[in-house]
Amino acid sequence: MAASLTPQDLHAWLRSRRSARRFLPQLVPAAVLQRMLETATYAPNAHNRQPWRFVILESSEGRQQLAEAMGQEFAAALHAEGLSAAEIEAQLARSAARLHDAPAALLLCLDTSVLDTYADPARTQGELYMAMQSVALAGGQLLLAAQAEGLGGVWVCAPLLAQAAAPPALGLPASWLAQGVLYLGYPAGEPLPRPRQAVDEITRWV
Numbered sequence: 302m303a304a305s306l307t308p309q310d311l312h313a314w315l316r317s318r319r320s321a322r323r324f325l326p327q328l329v330p331a332a333v334l335q336r337m338l339e340t341a342t343y344a345p346n347a348h349n350r351q352p353w354r355f356v357i358l359e360s361s362e363g364r365q366q367l368a369e370a371m372g373q374e375f376a377a378a379l380h381a382e383g384l385s386a387a388e389i390e391a392q393l394a395r396s397a398a399r400l401h402d403a404p405a406a407l408l409l410c411l412d413t414s415v416l417d418t419y420a421d422p423a424r425t426q427g428e429l430y431m432a433m434q435s436v437a438l439a440g441g442q443l444l445l446a447a448q449a450e451g452l453g454g455v456w457v458c459a460p461l462l463a464q465a466a467a468p469p470a471l472g473l474p475a476s477w478l479a480q481g482v483l484y485l486g487y488p489a490g491e492p493l494p495r496p497r498q499a500v501d502e503i504t505r506w507v
């Protein structure tokens with residue numbers, strides 16, 4: 302860390318992260334993505350099992366396969382919510398367009414094959430929760446690494462609805478569960494800050 306950065310500078314920088322959803326039509330160099338992934342792997346994680354797996358969606362075929370896998374589950378969820386066929390089609394098209402248009406898209410997965418299993422199902426379930434928390438920490442670290450590179454990004458939850466279906470559609474191991482997709486790129490404009498709750502309202506000192 303540069304000696305000139307004070308703790309105040311770092312807090313201000315951390316607080317300046319925003320989700321970016323609109324991007325310039327400029328590609329993200331592979332070396333930049335590589336550096337970000339490396340930084341993501343330094344996230345804290347349960348038992349140091351490092352259950353995260355990263356899938357760079359480079360080809361439009363790969364993005365199409367993911368869009369289709371997510372679309373089937375998403376359509377079923379929207380149908381259950383009572384949306385009309387036309388509304389469902391419009392939402393699916395919007396969701397697929399966001400995926401296709403993102404300058405970089407990165408599917409975050411969780412590899413269940415590295416997790417411990419126990420006779421007690423609750424304990425096994427606990428390991429899965431811990432792995433999800435670990436993958437989420439890597440995702441958060443990726444978004445901060447993106448910011449360090451002058452990129453913007455947003456975590457999109459749609460793959461979670463198709464967590465078992467999405468990876469096989471991309472030829473990935475069946476033990477990989479999709480957790481989310483990050484859309485990344487050089488931001489078009491400054492995203493508006495979203496309000497935060499006052500710490501005093503959400504904190505108890507006991």
Ligand SMILES: Cc1cc2nc3c(=O)[nH]c(=O)nc-3n(C[C@H](O)[C@H](O)[C@H](O)COP(=O)(O)O)c2cc1C
Nearest residue numbers: 318319320321322455456457458459481492494495
């Ligand atoms: C687990 C998770 C799921 C999210 N899912 C979506 C999503 O599906 N679509 C979207 O536009 N933003 C999504 N977001 C981004 C949040 O909306 C955003 O982080 C939140 O509104 C706070 O805004 P900020 O990131 O600009 O501070 C998600 C963020 C997280 C951490």
